[in-house]
Amino acid sequence: MAERPREDVPSEAGAEEAVKIICLGDSAVGKSKLLERFLLDGFRPQQLSTFALTLYQHHARVDGKAVLVDFWDTAGQERFQSMHPSYYHKAHACIMVFDVQRKVTYKNLSNWYKELREFRPEIPCIVVANKIDADMKVTQKSFNFARKLSLPFYFVSAADGTNVVKLFNDAIKLAVTYKQNSGDFMDEVMQELESFDLEKKSEDLSDQEDSSPEEKPPSS
Ligand SMILES: Nc1nc2c(ncn2[C@@H]2O[C@H](COP(=O)(O)OP(=O)(O)OP(=O)(O)O)[C@@H](O)[C@H]2O)c(=O)[nH]1
Numbered sequence: 055m056a057e058r059p060r061e062d063v064p065s066e067a068g069a070e071e072a073v074k075i076i077c078l079g080d081s082a083v084g085k086s087k088l089l090e091r092f093l094l095d096g097f098r099p100q101q102l103s104t105f106a107l108t109l110y111q112h113h114a115r116v117d118g119k120a121v122l123v124d125f126w127d128t129a130g131q132e133r134f135q136s137m138h139p140s141y142y143h144k145a146h147a148c149i150m151v152f153d154v155q156r157k158v159t160y161k162n163l164s165n166w167y168k169e170l171r172e173f174r175p176e177i178p179c180i181v182v183a184n185k186i187d188a189d190m191k192v193t194q195k196s197f198n199f200a201r202k203l204s205l206p207f208y209f210v211s212a213a214d215g216t217n218v219v220k221l222f223n224d225a226i227k228l229a230v231t232y233k234q235n236s237g238d239f240m241d242e243v244m245q246e247l248e249s250f251d252l253e254k255k256s257e258d259l260s261d262q263e264d265s266s267p268e269e270k271p272p273s274s
């Protein structure tokens with residue numbers, strides 16, 4: 055099935071489950087290239103940094119169920135310091151990437167992880183060591199960050215495709231399992247807040263209706 059950027063996807067019909075997976079990590083660690091490798095099965099080695107936010111939709115099957123996956127990709131930034139909270143909102147899994155050739159990107163994982171946990175205390179998070187094609191010997195090294203936190207850890211290469219399909223398929227499974235089984239307290243609170251917000255908005259609208267009839271909300 056074809057995967058394309060969100061704006062080209064005509065319909066979301068048919069999906070029995072929908073999950074959101076976010077990518078985190080410093081700039082130029084290869085977040086976009088990993089997504090490209092998985093979704094387009096290709097790798098274009100140009101240097102373009104992700105400008106703001108790119109959303110990709112992917113149709114997957116998990117245990118016979120049609121799953122619609124929203125992948126969120128953004129520029130990992132130095133430039134922005136941290137992500138907007140809406141990036142984390144209702145995410146069901148996280149792929150956190152570093153570049154085995156740049157130690158600083160490994161060190162910064164702890165900052166990314168801290169921020170992730172402020173917003174999403176319980177979602178599955180996979181730690182990814184990317185660019186192993188540049189030096190296969192790194193796979194002999196031990197990277198303790200993931201082990202200490204008991205997080206799944208993968209050595210991958212967006213350039214030659216090593217472990218990429220496995221990484222994303224596992225991430226999708228984890229996201230679906232999380233969504234189906236979590237009694238995530240924060241999710242429930244967010245849901246409450248949202249319905250509260252909607253109620254409030256419709257009240258505001260009906261107030262408006264009295265004063266400015268030309269701005270009627272659509273009747274339903
Ligand atoms: N050798 C090698 N280079 C890679 C690999 N993955 C990405 N690169 C290169 O690393 C650079 C950055 O990759 P991107 O995917 O744009 O990085 P990003 O994490 O999306 O960066 P931002 O959008 O700025 O956050 C590009 O020049 C890629 O060609 C890989 O597996 N191996």
Ligand SMILES: [Mg+2]
Nearest residue numbers: 086103104128
């Ligand atoms: Mg990018």
